Amino acid sequence: MSEELLKIENLKVKAGDNEILHGIDLCVRKGETHVLMGPNGAGKSTLGNALMGNPNYEVIGGSVTFKGENLLDMEVCDRAKSGLFLSFQSPIEVPGISLSNFIRNSVDVKTGEKSRLLPFRRKLMEKMDILDMDISYAERDLNVGFSGGEKKKAEILQMLMLNPDLAILDETDSGLDIDAVRTVSRGVHDFHESGEGAMIIITHSTKILESLHVDYTHVLVDGRIVATGGRELVDEINENGFEKYLK
Amino acid sequence: MKEKTQVEDVDRSLYDFRYGYDDEHYYKVREGLTPEIVETISKEKNDPEWMREFRLKCLDLYYKQDIPDWGPSLDGLNMDDIVTYVRPNTKMTAKWEEVPAEIKETFEKLGIPQAERDSLAGVGAQYDSELVYHNIREEVASKGVIYTDLESALHGEYAPMIEEHFMKLLTPYDHKFMALHGAVWSGGSFVYVPKGVKVEIPLQSYFRLNAPGAGQFEHTLIIVDEGADLHFIEGCSAPKYNIANLHAGAVELFVAKNARLRYSTIENWSKNMYNLNSKRALIEEGGRMEFVSGSFGSHVSYLYPMTILKGDRSSLEYTGITFAGEGQNLDTGMKVVHIGRDTKSIVSSKSISKSGGYSTFRSVVQIQNSAKNAKSTTDCASLMLDDESRSDTVPVMDVRTQDADVGHEAKIGRISDEAVFYLMSRGMSEEEARTMIVSGFADNVSKELPLEYAIEMNNLIRLEMVGSIG
Numbered sequence: 001m002s003e004e005l006l007k008i009e010n011l012k013v014k015a016g017d018n019e020i021l022h023g024i025d026l027c028v029r030k031g032e033t034h035v036l037m038g039p040n041g042a043g044k045s046t047l048g049n050a051l052m053g054n055p056n057y058e059v060i061g062g063s064v065t066f067k068g069e070n071l072l073d074m075e076v077c078d079r080a081k082s083g084l085f086l087s088f089q090s091p092i093e094v095p096g097i098s099l100s101n102f103i104r105n106s107v108d109v110k111t112g113e114k115s116r117l118l119p120f121r122r123k124l125m126e127k128m129d130i131l132d133m134d135i136s137y138a139e140r141d142l143n144v145g146f147s148g149g150e151k152k153k154a155e156i157l158q159m160l161m162l163n164p165d166l167a168i169l170d171e172t173d174s175g176l177d178i179d180a181v182r183t184v185s186r187g188v189h190d191f192h193e194s195g196e197g198a199m200i201i202i203t204h205s206t207k208i209l210e211s212l213h214v215d216y217t218h219v220l221v222d223g224r225i226v227a228t229g230g231r232e233l234v235d236e237i238n239e240n241g242f243e244k245y246l247k
Numbered sequence: 248m249k250e251k252t253q254v255e256d257v258d259r260s261l262y263d264f265r266y267g268y269d270d271e272h273y274y275k276v277r278e279g280l281t282p283e284i285v286e287t288i289s290k291e292k293n294d295p296e297w298m299r300e301f302r303l304k305c306l307d308l309y310y311k312q313d314i315p316d317w318g319p320s321l322d323g324l325n326m327d328d329i330v331t332y333v334r335p336n337t338k339m340t341a342k343w344e345e346v347p348a349e350i351k352e353t354f355e356k357l358g359i360p361q362a363e364r365d366s367l368a369g370v371g372a373q374y375d376s377e378l379v380y381h382n383i384r385e386e387v388a389s390k391g392v393i394y395t396d397l398e399s400a401l402h403g404e405y406a407p408m409i410e411e412h413f414m415k416l417l418t419p420y421d422h423k424f425m426a427l428h429g430a431v432w433s434g435g436s437f438v439y440v441p442k443g444v445k446v447e448i449p450l451q452s453y454f455r456l457n458a459p460g461a462g463q464f465e466h467t468l469i470i471v472d473e474g475a476d477l478h479f480i481e482g483c484s485a486p487k488y489n490i491a492n493l494h495a496g497a498v499e500l501f502v503a504k505n506a507r508l509r510y511s512t513i514e515n516w517s518k519n520m521y522n523l524n525s526k527r528a529l530i531e532e533g534g535r536m537e538f539v540s541g542s543f544g545s546h547v548s549y550l551y552p553m554t555i556l557k558g559d560r561s562s563l564e565y566t567g568i569t570f571a572g573e574g575q576n577l578d579t580g581m582k583v584v585h586i587g588r589d590t591k592s593i594v595s596s597k598s599i600s601k602s603g604g605y606s607t608f609r610s611v612v613q614i615q616n617s618a619k620n621a622k623s624t625t626d627c628a629s630l631m632l633d634d635e636s637r638s639d640t641v642p643v644m645d646v647r648t649q650d651a652d653v654g655h656e657a658k659i660g661r662i663s664d665e666a667v668f669y670l671m672s673r674g675m676s677e678e679e680a681r682t683m684i685v686s687g688f689a690d691n692v693s694k695e696l697p698l699e700y701a702i703e704m705n706n707l708i709r710l711e712m713v714g715s716i717g
């Protein structure tokens with residue numbers, strides 16, 4: 001029995017005046033891969049954002065523990081430092097700071113020590129290679145002028161460099177062409193293979209999951225998890241859609 | 248939910264040095280300004296006769312002109328309180344060892360000797376009103392480059408050149424404080440780069456004020472001759488006092504045919520300072536002027552470097568940043584006059600305001616009828632860090648020919664919560680996230696600065712951002 005990494009109990013979340021999540025229960029253990037599927041507006045991204053601590057989402061009930069700590073009490077930066085990672089759907093452009101400096105800074109604040117330049121660069125190059133990213137992106141301003149695909153790759157690159165205990169991938173595959181999905185999925189695969197990091201993959205397509213081992217699949221509809229299963233659930237939804245889960 | 252950001256006052260003690268200030272070491276003119284005082288200054292400085300007459304004429308013009316009423320209030324400035332001329336009791340020296348210990352300590356805190364060791368060609372450091380330390384590396388001097396204090400230059404072989412150029416570009420008729428400057432100017436640098444000489448390393452000058460109530464009126468005159476190339480850096484930092492302080496320096500820049508001059512400044516005056524500095528550049532055919540300007544300190548600033556693109560194909564690139572914090576009203580900008588054909592100006596300005604700080608960017612682009620095929624673009628971006636701060640952009644475009652291409656773009660923004668959240672989700676604290684965004688915003692300016700200055704500017708931004716989360 002591997003240890004519990006994330007435990008969500010009866011989580012209720014509001015965005016603006018609307019309650020989006022009406023009581024989510026979810027348990028992720030070390031190294032597990034969970035897939036969260038559901039139609040648009042079901043609350044998938046809300047869950048990711050609430051876990052990371054996005055101030056636009058307000059937790060109005062329930063509890064979340066991460067590595068035994070009360071996650072909801074933690075500052076966003078402390079959630080990151082304790083090993084939680086969220087890959088953004090549309091990451092913000094930050095002029096004046098290069099992707100490579102940004103990642104190095106993030107790695108340094110997480111580890112609490114200054115990383116040595118050369119080993120850092122070597123690892124960065126290696127991961128960029130996996131993601132089929134041109135080296136020049138390392139010195140470009142963070143996300144500025146990046147295409148949709150490049151932004152997603154940059155998110156995965158950050159994940160690979162930060163090596164979190166739990167990565168939440170928020171529709172990392174949406175809006176990408178087949179090749180880009182394949183590349184991103186190679187990065188996700190690398191993350192899965194090279195460490196013990198767990199993942200929650202939020203997606204409504206299944207392409208990204210093709211080469212991936214999936215432990216659990218959850219179907220989220222109207223702010224509630226209405227079904228949980230294994231890999232087979234992905235295939236079933238792939239075939240029949242969410243129809244049968246909708247009221 | 249948006250959190251309102253409250254900001255504490257920045258601890259400026261790092262920049263507020265005061266060592267062994269002792270009246271008996273200083274020569275002071277009595278407070279207030281009369282023709283007798285101007286005569287005394289002139290005599291004390293051993294001015295040539297033309298300069299003595301010029302000073303008196305300027306004083307007359309000073310009396311006749313009014314204090315400007317279109318900008319930030321100057322009510323806190325009492326001219327009778329400003330001691331116009333203070334200088335330490337030391338002679339010019341070219342050897343660091345001979346600089347008095349207390350002055351040396353102050354400069355050492357400012358990092359001047361270090362800077363010189365590293366990469367700078369020469370240091371002309373002004374303590375109060377006189378140059379107390381002046382040195383130029385032989386490699387620069389051997390190329391025929393003159394880098395000296397203006398007073399010495401008035402008596403040496405370059406005297407005719409000074410007389411020909413001094414306050415011809417900035418004149419006592421321009422405004423009241425230029426007239427005042429002409430009457431009481433003291434100290435400053437003279438640089439002449441002969442034809443075709445390219446000065447590889449930047450020349451640096453440090454000005455500072457160190458006596459309560461003392462005005463500072465240094466004059467910088469730079470002539471870059473045909474085909475020559477120079478980067479001049481002016482660094483400012485002043486100790487903090489409670490009495491209103493005035494800085495009304497003048498910078499005159501002459502860029503000859505096909506020459507290039509880059510003039511970089513990071514001004515970091517203490518927050519009781521009235522900074523009424525004037526700068527003007529005249530560019531001949533094919534010449535290129537580059538202004539890099541960072542305005543941080545001071546209580547009130549009026550600062551609008553002006554460039555006259557006189558010659559055909561002459562060009563200007565202006566990159567500026569202003570950071571107005573609590574109690575600061577920084578009115579900055581630039582003016583460019585296109586006269587020659589195919590002239591070009593590119594202006595990029597950033598301003599940051601926080602804790603009730605007020606920054607205004609005024610730009611004037613004038614394209615004269617003669618300036619066929621002129622091109623000008625102005626790009627201003629402002630970042631306000633809280634709801635109590637203010638930022639204005641006042642662009643003026645005066646285009647007198649059909650045959651010109653003039654553009655202006657202005658953006659005003661705030662730091663978005665989404666951006667802060669994104670950076671925090673990668674482990675940065677809120678303060679680090681905001682600082683990173685502000686530094687990034689200022690990055691186009693720091694990229695234009697030599698490394699040590701870029702670091703100093705980033706440190707300044709970090710200092711200004713400390714305690715900005717409440």
